[in-house]
Amino acid sequence: MTGSKALMIQGTTSDAGKSLLVTALCRWLARRGLRVAPFKPQNMALNSAVTVDGGEIGRAQAVQAQACGLAPHSDMNPVLLKPTTDKGAQVILQGRAIGQQEARAYLDYKRIARGAVLESFERLRDAYEAVVVEGAGSPAEINLRADDIANMGFAEAVDCPVVLIADIDRGGVFAHLVGTLALLSPSEQARIAGFVINRFRGDLALLEPGLRWLEAHTGKPVLGVLPYLHGLMLEAEDALPRTPAPAAAERPFRVVVPALPRIANHTDLDPLRRLPEVEVEFVGPGRTPPPADLILLPGSKHVRADLAWLHAQGWEEAIHRHLRYRGRLLGICGGFQMLGERIHDPLGIEGPPGSTAGLGLLALETTLAPEKQLRNVAGRLAFADAAVAGYEIHAGVTHGPALARPALVLAHGPDGALSADDQVLGTYLHGLFDKAPACAALLAWAGRPGLAPTDTETMREATFEKLADMIAEHLDTATLLTLLGRAPRETPSSPDPGQCPKLGSG
Template identity: 65%
Template sequence: MRTDGFYRDFRGTLMIQGCTSDAGKSTLVAALGRVFRRHGRDVAPFKPQNMALNSAVTADGGEIGRAQALQAQACGLEPHTDMNPVLLKPNSDTGAQVVIQGRARFNADAVGYHEYKPLALPYVLQSYQRLLAAHEVVLVEGAGSPAEVNLRDRDIANMGFAESVDCPVLLVADIDRGGVFAHLLGTLACLSSSEQQRIRGFVINRFRGDLALLEPGLRWLEQRTGKPVFGVLPYLQGLALDAEDTLPHSERPTDRSPRLKVVVPVLPRISNHTDFDALRLHPQVELVFAAPGRPLPGADLIVLPGSKSVQADLRALRSHGWDRDIRRHLRLGGKLIGICGGMQMLGHTLHDPLGLEGPAGSMDGLGLLDLHTTLAAEKQLRRVSGRLAGHGACVEGYEIHAGVSTGAALERPALDLLGRPDGALDADGQILATYVHGLFDTPEALTALLRWAGLNGAAAFDLGALREQSLERLADATEQALSGTALCRALCD
């Protein structure tokens, strides 16, 4: 085996763990997936356990974390439920819906889920074994940090998984947040001796500056730990990649002159905020994620996002006075869109008779559309395509919801999904509601909706093409930074 041919010759499983959440695990798996694919390899992503409210619908009709769907794209694959067999979708500060192999099974608090983990492990291993049998390389992403010693005894997300399948681990740390050497040494110190041996080396992420100034620290780290630093990844501005869960940071170029302002209220359980990536990155749009505790700023368009706990989020919306801000916005002629949970809030009533998202019960909606929603036990998961009603613009997206909506407002649908009506458009043409996530992702639909919201002459913008460019740029930087020779020496014994 040639020592410079790691990406061409490596077979089996490689796990990426991080010193902290948001250290770059998801991004590194996507980058490595694209690099392996460039070298003609059949590679697949895998995350045993994910906690996120950004999710995607898979080719086999299930639900996984959106980061794994992006990683599948990087690997040239359709997303599949085996790529993320356990997905936790928080619906309170202490509880979450538990999704197993793409299907919602039950709600659990933190203690209840911790006790359930041994029962979840067989599903994790089953999905992993199927991927390993079907692909040459499996890239595994850990969750949070392996240094969470309070969770070690039943861990299925980090070292517990790595020990179960006997795979090597790379440890990644984010230098941009500071304390990178302490993060790496501290994480190692929290691990058992067998877990420490499993870590073959380090990757440092998001470095900006002169690498020569970092070299003494890298040599010290290698001497102190006896483990190599495989590479230092640069801080890459402007990557258009789906966020795993956290809201994206604004990186507006200084040469942009936005002509349309869009406001998204940040609800406590906001979900699938990747719906707004096309708006956030469009050169003529200023997108504001409105923080709690302040009035909604003036805007051309307000979008109510999806929610994992619609009734609780609607109560939060009212507590901030945002219901009054929305009504004032409509009186001034502004446009309003509700997506999924946001659509449900626009109706007259919300019913949760089974207590799927909280205590069983009903509450009044905002009453802006004549519709009523009841949460049902069976979640609806589907990929969809169609056209905007009245515009004819093509739409492609997905549905993830337990709500079933009825009412006269639905007689004026917002979308035609290949003969199936969806959503509502009010008689005044000010309010649009839909269950479809990804509403803005296709260039044609984005242009039509921006025109409806008041932006004439909107520039063409293709989020999908920009995402592909970002994956290629990320792969370029990763292949340049990570030494294939060092990786081969450490992983190809």
């Protein structure tokens, strides 16, 4: 397996730290002067990003590409599944949507997807000195072992070593590691090159007896114990943030967001969540929508179904009451479409064909079309001298008189709408709050002037450096380099260890 140029990170569970470790390794290797790329064979997530080649991949892989100093490319995540129902998902193959599939149908389709996965991986392996691969979920999901392309099935096909990571903060870390190893086949067990324990807090000396037992019991080395790091700027792969927001008394400006069943790209809210003066609260089913300064309707992978959920949960009445009290309302992508008068899906793009009445707050209608709009964009707010930059991922075509008063002016033209009374704003732009001037201007529009946010890009770069430092301090880096087929002494150090080289788009 040495000399493979690839190293795969698999986890004992979802959210064990796979994305974090891959991101950290990408920046650490790039900082050492290696041309490195991330790869995830198959991802299931509703947080996605637009690539340099005009495709769509999981957001985590786009962030990992940035850690490498690369523009994200469709080959970095050749299979992306975007759930639309409990049993079905839109399938994105090498950046392009190929349609909806039910879970059983996709099991048969995996044979075709496997070809695309291996094709994309080989292109990356040929183009880069190292490829850091992220698994999905757990390799011990034995019901999904047949034709696996996400974990050990992939690792066996390309003959790459695997590092298994587990989250000690959740408890049961030794059971997770030993149990996962026990459920693997003999060849898969041999492929595990070592363990990493994530999110440790406390005195490491107290953990040492357990680590020594683990190594003796499994015959596998512990390659390191990663500390619990605070203040990281890494977007979640899919799940809503699990870290509770501080009490409202500490964050006087309140942003309330309905936790839609098919919420998409909720990472748009991350810049607000990191402001100490702002409280962002996701409100799930069965809860009365609370008072807010700003209600934000997020993106959705199934807009008509999520709109029906809003009605059933009492949000329409709450929104009208909020507006009567001069509150502000902002919709992004699917949330923007909900603000209009009707949403039409004549071809059944997201569900059964038909039309659904919107909230009727902006004079516009949206028709879903087969071709997605996928592009990275930049421009300015229409009502303030503030730059914006982000991306569009949507299947809707919106038209109506409300668009005559746009919310943004982008390089390709106007975008979104702002109501005549300035209370309701809608836009297709994801990443709306990423630029500090735009974030400050939008908060001022919503009723909280005078804040000084930090650019998301600046915070993310600081996170990459913090993660690379963590790798250097807490992991067996000599073994990691050997697993990638590189002798540690042959790998040059970066002239400036605090800077990542700009490596181009590959």
